[in-house]
Amino acid sequence: MQAGRTLTPRGAATRARIVEAAAELMYVKGVNATTLDDVRAASSTSKSQLYNHFPDKEELVRAVVASRAAQILERERGYLQRLKSFRGLVRWRDALVQRNALQNGAYGCALGSMASELADQDDQARTVLAQSFVEWEGLLAAGLQRMRDSGALRADADPEKLATGLMAALQGGYLLAETAHDIRPMEVALDMALDHVRSFLTA
Amino acid sequence: MQAGRTLTPRGAATRARIVEAAAELMYVKGVNATTLDDVRAASSTSKSQLYNHFPDKEELVRAVVASRAAQILERERGYLQRLKSFRGLVRWRDALVQRNALQNGAYGCALGSMASELADQDDQARTVLAQSFVEWEGLLAAGLQRMRDSGALRADADPEKLATGLMAALQGGYLLAETAHDIRPMEVALDMALDHVRSFLTA
DNA sequence: CGCGGTCAGGACCATCCAGTCCATGCCGCG
DNA sequence: CGCGGCATGGACTGGATGGTCCTGACCGCG
Numbered sequence: 001m002q003a004g005r006t007l008t009p010r011g012a013a014t015r016a017r018i019v020e021a022a023a024e025l026m027y028v029k030g031v032n033a034t035t036l037d038d039v040r041a042a043s044s045t046s047k048s049q050l051y052n053h054f055p056d057k058e059e060l061v062r063a064v065v066a067s068r069a070a071q072i073l074e075r076e077r078g079y080l081q082r083l084k085s086f087r088g089l090v091r092w093r094d095a096l097v098q099r100n101a102l103q104n105g106a107y108g109c110a111l112g113s114m115a116s117e118l119a120d121q122d123d124q125a126r127t128v129l130a131q132s133f134v135e136w137e138g139l140l141a142a143g144l145q146r147m148r149d150s151g152a153l154r155a156d157a158d159p160e161k162l163a164t165g166l167m168a169a170l171q172g173g174y175l176l177a178e179t180a181h182d183i184r185p186m187e188v189a190l191d192m193a194l195d196h197v198r199s200f201l202t203a
Numbered sequence: 204m205q206a207g208r209t210l211t212p213r214g215a216a217t218r219a220r221i222v223e224a225a226a227e228l229m230y231v232k233g234v235n236a237t238t239l240d241d242v243r244a245a246s247s248t249s250k251s252q253l254y255n256h257f258p259d260k261e262e263l264v265r266a267v268v269a270s271r272a273a274q275i276l277e278r279e280r281g282y283l284q285r286l287k288s289f290r291g292l293v294r295w296r297d298a299l300v301q302r303n304a305l306q307n308g309a310y311g312c313a314l315g316s317m318a319s320e321l322a323d324q325d326d327q328a329r330t331v332l333a334q335s336f337v338e339w340e341g342l343l344a345a346g347l348q349r350m351r352d353s354g355a356l357r358a359d360a361d362p363e364k365l366a367t368g369l370m371a372a373l374q375g376g377y378l379l380a381e382t383a384h385d386i387r388p389m390e391v392a393l394d395m396a397l398d399h400v401r402s403f404l405t406a
Numbered sequence: 407c408g409c410g411g412t413c414a415g416g417a418c419c420a421t422c423c424a425g426t427c428c429a430t431g432c433c434g435c436g
Numbered sequence: 437c438g439c440g441g442c443a444t445g446g447a448c449t450g451g452a453t454g455g456t457c458c459t460g461a462c463c464g465c466g
Binding site: 030113119129162169172178179192193195196 | 392
């Protein structure tokens with residue numbers, strides 16, 4: 001199985017099943033703690049399928065990273081594409097908090113936890129993750145820019161920096177919540193970032 | 204070797220060497236990517252010494268966590284014990300940024316990266332880490348409380364929440380910096396949190 | 407100075423896990 | 437309907453890694 005091959009529908013489905021199962025396991029247990037045998041069992045496939053689709057575990061990990069990044073950016077686009085008011089930002093915050101509350105904060109951010117684990121281990125994965133964060137912040141920055149253009153935000157507001165601040169608060173909040181098994185730090189952190197944006201609101 | 208044993212000076216030194224070497228390796232490579240053989244080599248000891256001092260790897264990891272937490276809290280106490288002005292907070296920020304700049308943001312926060320890796324893996328370690336974050340935030344909160352008491356901060360400032368916000372910005376900043384290999388996101392995040400505190404300054 | 411116990415050294419073992427391989431089955435195309 | 441190739445299954449292997457154990461050195465105490 002070479003890269004760029006055209007897959008039959010069945011093959012593509014199997015590949016997707018593998019990536020999805022691996023993503024879930026790696027999210028819950030961590031990348032390094034997830035064995036290929038775990039993935040095999042969870043995806044109801046076999047060892048040779050794994051190696052038909054991925055030359056080695058590293059490539060599977062990269063596929064998982066790409067898949068998760070695409071998934072999250074897709075979801076975030078839903079929230080942020082039309083962002084143009086402070087209320088929209090509050091809704092964004094609420095949706096993230098609520099989603100994380102479902103699991104009591106455990107596991108953290110799917111991108112953030114992989115970033116932390118892979119940053120010192122797979123430079124290629126790290127780059128993709130970094131790029132994903134940039135895109136994610138870009139969605140926020142674009143919304144903030146629209147708010148500025150419409151006069152909701154003052155002219156001296158820097159959408160890029162505000163977006164970075166929001167993302168850092170989000171990621172830091174995820175981490176503290178994951179460690180404490182309590183989502184309140186995440187709420188507090190996001191509220192701080194939101195307050196910061198609010199301080200640039202006109203009138 | 205049982206817990207609570209009194210060690211000879213030599214034994215204590217060996218134990219400390221092991222923990223220190225393990226801490227460094229786990230910080231740079233990650234906990235799971237660090238093998239006991241790595242630790243043995245880096246600490247110039249032998250396998251049986253490892254097992255003389257620690258029943259298994261998990262306990263070594265816990266010792267590393269405890270050691271790192273103590274180390275960081277000690278360092279932070281130096282910065283925060285006498286914190287009583289906004290300028291002091293800025294100095295705190297600068298010191299952290301400068302320290303992280305030395306390695307171009309790589310590796311992140313020694314506590315944060317272990318928290319992310321161990322949270323879903325060792326509940327005992329997670330609890331210690333959570334407690335350490337609480338203490339760390341406590342140092343910040345105490346300083347902010349002093350600022351409030353002295354009238355530097357308004358009465359409606361909540362030191363606890365401000366401290367949590369600072370910590371989240373710090374941790375999120377570390378993560379983004381580590382992923383991007385660029386400390387600017389960390390600076391931006393901390394500046395946001397500092398601005399937030401500034402918004403509670405009197406006059 | 408010698409003796410008991412603690413510490414150091416490193417060979418050794420068992421397990422786990424990434425990665426290989428070959429036999430079988432299914433699918434689409436002619 | 438038959439054929440060629442792709443997908444599938446799972447047994448197998450080599451090596452890494454956590455953990456054990458035995459031997460010998462050192463240290464403090466009598």
